[in-house]
Amino acid sequence: MMKQYIFSAVCLMSGVLCMSSCNEDKQAKPYTPDYEIVPEYTNADTWTAYEAFNDNLLDPDKNIYKTSTAYTAATDRNNGAAAIWCQPIYWDMAMNAYKRAKAEGDTERENKYKQLCDDLFAGNKAHYVNFDFDDNNENTGWFIYDDIQWWTITLARAYELFKVEEYRSLAEASFARVWYGSPRVGDTGSYADPEKNLGGGMFWQWQPIGNPNENAAGDGKMACINFPTVVAALTLYNNVPTDRVADPNPESWSNKYGDFTRPHYETKEAYLAKGKEIYEWAVKNLVDSNTGEVADSKHGEGNPAWSDHVYNQATFIGASLLLYKATGEKTYLDNAILGADYTMNTMSETYDLLPFESGVEQGIYTAIFAEYMAMLVNDCGQTQYVPFLKRNINYGWANRDQTRNLCGGEYHKAQIEGATIDSYSASGIPALMLLFPADK
Numbered sequence: 001m002m003k004q005y006i007f008s009a010v011c012l013m014s015g016v017l018c019m020s021s022c023n024e025d026k027q028a029k030p031y032t033p034d035y036e037i038v039p040e041y042t043n044a045d046t047w048t049a050y051e052a053f054n055d056n057l058l059d060p061d062k063n064i065y066k067t068s069t070a071y072t073a074a075t076d077r078n079n080g081a082a083a084i085w086c087q088p089i090y091w092d093m094a095m096n097a098y099k100r101a102k103a104e105g106d107t108e109r110e111n112k113y114k115q116l117c118d119d120l121f122a123g124n125k126a127h128y129v130n131f132d133f134d135d136n137n138e139n140t141g142w143f144i145y146d147d148i149q150w151w152t153i154t155l156a157r158a159y160e161l162f163k164v165e166e167y168r169s170l171a172e173a174s175f176a177r178v179w180y181g182s183p184r185v186g187d188t189g190s191y192a193d194p195e196k197n198l199g200g201g202m203f204w205q206w207q208p209i210g211n212p213n214e215n216a217a218g219d220g221k222m223a224c225i226n227f228p229t230v231v232a233a234l235t236l237y238n239n240v241p242t243d244r245v246a247d248p249n250p251e252s253w254s255n256k257y258g259d260f261t262r263p264h265y266e267t268k269e270a271y272l273a274k275g276k277e278i279y280e281w282a283v284k285n286l287v288d289s290n291t292g293e294v295a296d297s298k299h300g301e302g303n304p305a306w307s308d309h310v311y312n313q314a315t316f317i318g319a320s321l322l323l324y325k326a327t328g329e330k331t332y333l334d335n336a337i338l339g340a341d342y343t344m345n346t347m348s349e350t351y352d353l354l355p356f357e358s359g360v361e362q363g364i365y366t367a368i369f370a371e372y373m374a375m376l377v378n379d380c381g382q383t384q385y386v387p388f389l390k391r392n393i394n395y396g397w398a399n400r401d402q403t404r405n406l407c408g409g410e411y412h413k414a415q416i417e418g419a420t421i422d423s424y425s426a427s428g429i430p431a432l433m434l435l436f437p438a439d440k
Helices: 002-013 016-026 044-057 087-103 106-127 145-162 165-180 223-237 269-285 312-329 330-347 362-379 383-398 425-434
Strands: 220-221 297-299
Touching: 044 087, 044 425, 087 145, 087 223, 087 362, 106 145, 145 165, 145 223, 165 223, 220 223, 223 269, 223 312, 269 297, 269 312, 269 383, 312 330, 312 362, 330 362, 330 383, 362 383, 362 425, 383 425
Parallel strands: none
Antiparallel strands: 220 297
């Protein structure tokens, strides 16, 4: 990473004519202009970028986000509404905008984005069946475990920020739905109980979709449910009363199903224990302890599916950091650094920029990565990543659609003016900007 910056400085010292020879030197891999040649973003740019994201991709009538600029409204899953699991990431961005405005002493923006946070909660609640996590409607309801768990995380964060009891209540209900299953739907939960010979960790989906049944030991255990479960558990651990005792009558909240009961809530200690358990399984089964690479999934006792995705790296980093902050055990911090290093040095080496995946919804990965890298940098003092993160911002912003101020997901490529841009890809640069203030 540093050799790129040093190389850039040498080119600049030699003058503009050096750009030609620098290009020739880099023919071994795709070339992008050197870091210092790209204009640096400003703090004013941050608000321009975020407001453009909302102006172009938020449905102002429903207060949920659209799939892309091609749609005038976010009607439902198949007609213009962004994916159910991505909507909470956009709420995270709104909360970060509120915190950023408050930190800057900008009362007008602080009030504006507090209202947006309220509106996004109300809009999503109305659209997604009042957050009834037992509603198995695949259009506006819940049908994959990780979709629910992403909401657990954001609802718990919203409680942490605003102290609205409904947010925590829903976060705990969604966590319980994922862990224990649903009497109404008929699944037995994501938790792969090792005492039932299910091998530990978390299953990705109830099997099969549309005809719920119990998961078997060989079914998929994806990183995108395992590490988010740790993040959810630890975020709730940080936000439940320390004097809470186990619910003496969980049947009062939910009917008994099979040989388990879905409780109303967990104790603080239970959330920490669950987070530790799933983290231990996930690191053992989904992480290369030498490189920090996170596998996409594992099925049964087979080898992991080694497929790199930025959001899996991100939640591994986040899960590690939350456990580090809860326990003080340095191994967790070391793991977070290992995962961040792999993302920066190996996954991003082609352009020294975060990689872009063109599949449906994958553009949002940078926004998720931003959240946990801010925790690593700001809460844990690992500032060595700031130049890399700001490099991504500078390239993405410089290559935006100059008319609409919308960014794409391939930060080294200029956006075509007026072309359709999806909300997933457009989220990454403003998400980073909100969390990493400019130097000016």
